[in-house]
Amino acid sequence: xxxxxxxxxxxxxxxxxxxxHLRITSRVPTESPxxxxxxxxxxxxxxxxxxxxxxxxSGYLHMARxxxxxxxxxxxxxKAKFRxxxxxxxxxxxxxxxxxxxxxxxxxxxxxxxxxxxxxEAEITMTLVKFPTEELAAEVRRRAExxxxxxxxxx
Amino acid sequence: xxxxxxxxAGVISETSEIxxxxxxxxAHAIDDLGIDSLDFLDIVFALxxxxxxxIPLESWTExxxxxxxxxxxxxxxxxxxxxxDELVAAxxx
Numbered sequence: 149x150x151x152x153x154x155x156x157x158x159x160x161x162x163x164x165x166x167x168x169h170l171r172i173t174s175r176v177p178t179e180s181p182x183x184x185x186x187x188x189x190x191x192x193x194x195x196x197x198x199x200x201x202x203x204x205x206s207g208y209l210h211m212a213r214x215x216x217x218x219x220x221x222x223x224x225x226x227k228a229k230f231r232x233x234x235x236x237x238x239x240x241x242x243x244x245x246x247x248x249x250x251x252x253x254x255x256x257x258x259x260x261x262x263x264x265x266x267x268x269e270a271e272i273t274m275t276l277v278k279f280p281t282e283e284l285a286a287e288v289r290r291r292a293e294x295x296x297x298x299x300x301x302x303x
Numbered sequence: 304x305x306x307x308x309x310x311x312a313g314v315i316s317e318t319s320e321i322x323x324x325x326x327x328x329x330a331h332a333i334d335d336l337g338i339d340s341l342d343f344l345d346i347v348f349a350l351x352x353x354x355x356x357x358i359p360l361e362s363w364t365e366x367x368x369x370x371x372x373x374x375x376x377x378x379x380x381x382x383x384x385x386x387x388d389e390l391v392a393a394x395x396x
Binding site: 246 | 361364
């Protein structure tokens with residue numbers, strides 16, 4: 149995970165096309181400028197970053213389903229809950245489950261798990277758009293490949 | 304059994320907090336009811352679930368953008384209901 153670059157996914161560990169389910173691992177870095185401000189002498193991962201991890205898990209689920217042909221854009225969030233403070237160095241698992249496959253959009257139930265418990269949840273709506281540039285499409289595909297999505301994605 | 308319009312009006316009222324009595328078959332979702340694109344996604348989500356269909360929002364938008372259809376064809380509620388009836392009929396065919 150590189151917080152400053154909004155790269156929240158270290159690996160895609162599971163993708164089940166039939167269930168519409170995807171699981172990722174996110175390793176919170178031990179050091180980051182983010183922790184210098186949030187908070188001085190008491191570093192914890194901001195809730196907005198936890199939301200972004202769930203957002204990424206949802207986005208990867210949509211991309212796995214569409215063969216990385218559409219870019220998922222965060223459009224709406226509902227029912228977001230954050231139950232635990234997360235310290236630097238924590239290894240998190242996040243899941244996304246497809247709630248609805250709409251025309252040009254998708255809705256997921258996303259969650260973050262730590263030590264077997266759900267510590268954050270949200271219902272996330274994403275709009276699925278054509279990649280605005282070929283360069284961006286190539287970079288997103290590279291990142292997805294690096295995270296291990298390449299061999300799992302369905303075309 | 305509720306008509307398509309009753310179901311659509313109920314969903315719009317619930318999703319967008321618009322009083323049910325303001326929602327008429329002649330109402331334009333955007334111009335008259337002030338529904339924005341984000342609210343419309345919620346409405347489509349709910350209608351897809353209620354009717355067991357997938358409203359082709361992307362192709363409708365493309366048709367309007369390319370001038371092959373008018374906004375009214377999809378966003379005046381009686382027309383939206385007619386499109387939904389067609390999608391339900393196609394699903395059951």
